[in-house]
Amino acid sequence: MEKGERENMSNGIGMKIRELRAKSNITLEELKNRTQFSIGFLSQLERGLTTVAVDALSKIAKALGVDVNYFFPTPKSQNKIIVRSFERDLIRDENNSHFIFYLLSGDSARRELLPRIVEILPVNGNDEVALYPHQGEEMIFVLEGILTLARTSGTDDLYPGDCAHYSSEEPHNWINRTNRKVSFLVVNTPNPFKEK
Numbered sequence: 412m413e414k415g416e417r418e419n420m421s422n423g424i425g426m427k428i429r430e431l432r433a434k435s436n437i438t439l440e441e442l443k444n445r446t447q448f449s450i451g452f453l454s455q456l457e458r459g460l461t462t463v464a465v466d467a468l469s470k471i472a473k474a475l476g477v478d479v480n481y482f483f484p485t486p487k488s489q490n491k492i493i494v495r496s497f498e499r500d501l502i503r504d505e506n507n508s509h510f511i512f513y514l515l516s517g518d519s520a521r522r523e524l525l526p527r528i529v530e531i532l533p534v535n536g537n538d539e540v541a542l543y544p545h546q547g548e549e550m551i552f553v554l555e556g557i558l559t560l561a562r563t564s565g566t567d568d569l570y571p572g573d574c575a576h577y578s579s580e581e582p583h584n585w586i587n588r589t590n591r592k593v594s595f596l597v598v599n600t601p602n603p604f605k606e607k
Contacts, residue, residue, distance in 0.1 A: 424468065424482045425457040431475040432457075445474035452541035460541075461584065462510045465525065467545035469603040479603050491517030499528075509534045509587070515596075525602040528554070530594045531587035542582035547600045550576040551585075556593035559586040569595075 432442060439450050446453070448467070455461040456471075463471070469479040491498075500514040515526040542561060551560070551574065558569045562583040569575060577583070579599070587593040 423459055424463070425459045427482055428453075428471060428475065429457045431477065435475065437475070442471070442474055446470050448543055449541070452543050455541045463543065464545045464549075464579065464599065465603045467543055470545070493517065519602065519604040520606045522602055522605060523600060525599045525604060527597050527599075528594060529585070529597055530592055531556075531558070531585060532592055533587060533590045540584045540586050542584050544582045545579045547579045548577065549579045549583075550574065550598045552596040554594040554596060556587065556591050557589050558593045558595055559588050561586055 431437075432439075437445075439453055442448075442453055443450050448471070452461065453471075456463055465479065468482060472479040472481060494515060494517045498517075502512040502514065509532040511530040511532070513528040513530075515528060516522050516524075519525065540561060542563060551558070551569070553569045553571050553573050555571060560567050560569055560575055560583065562577070562581050564581065566586075567575070585595075
């Protein structure tokens with residue numbers, strides 16, 4: 412692993428957002444106005460209490476004057492059609508360490524879709540989770556455990572083999588309310604890693 416990848420993985424996304432805000436003298440109120448995300452959501456994100464979709468993070472990155480890739484190790488440009496299980500790029504936010512993302516594309520920079528496997532580890536407590544919208548649509552397929560899909564229209568528990576396909580523009584989030592790992596496939600469009 413390259414030094415830059417180690418540094419990116421050891422610093423949490425929330426911590427990086429807070430540091431960028433402080434460096435640019437941007438208040439949470441200003442960031443809220445630039446992104447249209449609530450102060451509550453942004454505050455939870457900075458403290459590592461909630462997760463964020465990559466395209467929502469892209470909006471935050473733009474408001475802070477950086478590229479979304481600033482927050483992640485750069486996916487390896489493998490330019491491969493087949494990605495073996497041991498070749499997957501792993502993205503883990505150390506500030507929100509109960510979420511682990513595995514990229515499933517061998518060339519994320521050139522693809523329209525962003526397929527990932529997400530694992531949510533059990534967390535103590537039942538803190539309220541912030542809901543947020545982002546551009547595009549999302550499809551999830553539960554592989555293991557019970558995933559709670561929270562949306563403004565309510566919550567649904569999804570079991571292995573269950574699928575949900577919805578507009579990402581409705582505020583939503585994923586929750587693990589169990590004492591076991593939850594694993595699911597998620598496919599997003601548009602792909603924020605795609606080179607313009």
